[in-house]
Amino acid sequence: MPLVLIGADQSLKLLNAPATEMFGSGMEGRHYFSVLRQPAILDAISRVYSSKERQEARYSAKDHAQETLYRVICAPVQNGSGLGVLVSLEDVTSFETAGQMRRDFVANVSHELRTPLTAILGFIETLRGPARNDVEARDRFLETMEREAERMNRLVDDLLSLSRVETEERVRPTQLQDLQDLVQAVCHSLRPLAESAGVEVVINAPLPEAQKRVQGDADQLMQVFTNLIENAIKYGSSGGRIEIDIVLVPRDPIMRAPGLQVDVRDFGAGIDSIHLHRLTERFYRADNHRSRDLGGTGLGLAIVKHIANRHRGRLKIASDLGKGSCFSIVLPISGP
Numbered sequence: 001m002p003l004v005l006i007g008a009d010q011s012l013k014l015l016n017a018p019a020t021e022m023f024g025s026g027m028e029g030r031h032y033f034s035v036l037r038q039p040a041i042l043d044a045i046s047r048v049y050s051s052k053e054r055q056e057a058r059y060s061a062k063d064h065a066q067e068t069l070y071r072v073i074c075a076p077v078q079n080g081s082g083l084g085v086l087v088s089l090e091d092v093t094s095f096e097t098a099g100q101m102r103r104d105f106v107a108n109v110s111h112e113l114r115t116p117l118t119a120i121l122g123f124i125e126t127l128r129g130p131a132r133n134d135v136e137a138r139d140r141f142l143e144t145m146e147r148e149a150e151r152m153n154r155l156v157d158d159l160l161s162l163s164r165v166e167t168e169e170r171v172r173p174t175q176l177q178d179l180q181d182l183v184q185a186v187c188h189s190l191r192p193l194a195e196s197a198g199v200e201v202v203i204n205a206p207l208p209e210a211q212k213r214v215q216g217d218a219d220q221l222m223q224v225f226t227n228l229i230e231n232a233i234k235y236g237s238s239g240g241r242i243e244i245d246i247v248l249v250p251r252d253p254i255m256r257a258p259g260l261q262v263d264v265r266d267f268g269a270g271i272d273s274i275h276l277h278r279l280t281e282r283f284y285r286a287d288n289h290r291s292r293d294l295g296g297t298g299l300g301l302a303i304v305k306h307i308a309n310r311h312r313g314r315l316k317i318a319s320d321l322g323k324g325s326c327f328s329i330v331l332p333i334s335g336p
């Protein structure tokens with residue numbers, strides 16, 4: 001932590017190594033005004049001289065595109081020649097960004113919950129008042145209320161599974177899984193959804209040598225495939241077909257290891273490239289209205305990414321507007 005000692009004559013007496021790195025060398029003897037510069041710090045220091053009490057300030061240092069935030073503590077120190085000031089600068093950047101992320105997250109969750117709640121409350125009011133004796137309207141309203149309540153339920157489920165995955169992220173699963181079995185099971189349970197969307201799902205995975213080689217958590221991997229395939233059905237149904245390939249990758253350039261790659265490819269509308277790098281952010285939806293109408297919470301891909309991380313794998317997204325999208329998950333395999 002950078003430390004600067006200022007003497008009774010207001011000149012710099014001592015800078016430790018981090019402070020020298022921050023403010024430059026050869027600063028001893030200069031007036032603190034000419035070195036520390038930012039008004040907030042200067043102000044705090046002069047207040048220490050006048051009040052003889054400890055003061056706090058914030059200091060931000062920009063280099064390149066990065067901004068570092070410091071909490072600055074200016075403490076009075078009494079020495080032989082009078083009152084000096086010890087200035088310490090604590091880097092609080094990560095703390096501040098974590099705080100900001102937490103605030104954003106709470107704001108997002110509240111907003112996501114408020115929307116269905118407002119709708120439900122509105123319908124309750126209508127059912128009590130104007131629609132009291134209208135049987136047909138009542139059924140319609142109840143149906144909508146049910147849909148909104150289900151949406152809230154899904155949101156809470158997703159939040160819980162996100163937090164579970166995050167807590168376990170550092171613990172690598174140890175059991176060996178057969179990806180082909182898992183993908184098949186997921187496709188089986190999504191068949192009704194695919195049929196009602198008019199989508200045919202094809203799995204290409206004749207890879208006997210690649211079976212049971214991924215160290216993984218079966219439930220979580222199923223969750224990954226469920227989200228990717230469900231997305232392909234929901235957002236790519238206009239293509240009428242989804243292809244799932246399981247392929248052996250001799251060496252993944254980023255994992256620097258051999259892996260198994262599962263591609264979930266649809267031939268639907270695709271995603272504009274401006275959205276691609278943000279899709280794994282919590283609550284991010286490329287097509288807000290459409291996704292909301294389809295009951296999406298925007299948490300699915302965030303969960304997928306965390307699960308991939310936990311498995312030391314990664315998610316790749318490629319999409320061509322008008323042609324379709326391909327979401328791939330690559331997982332490292334053990335053994336030769």
Ligand SMILES: Nc1ncnc2c1ncn2[C@@H]1O[C@H](COP(=O)(O)OP(=O)(O)OP(=O)(O)O)[C@@H](O)[C@H]1O
Nearest residue numbers: 231232235285286287291296297298299300301325
């Ligand atoms: N195959 C796809 N084709 C087109 N857009 C897609 C596809 N997959 C995802 N998207 C876009 O990415 C967004 C984020 O997907 P994600 O799975 O994270 O959330 P969601 O599907 O909206 O909600 P949830 O999965 O939690 O129900 C979607 O809202 C959609 O706009």
Ligand SMILES: [Mg+2]
Nearest residue numbers: 227231300301
């Ligand atoms: Mg989804």
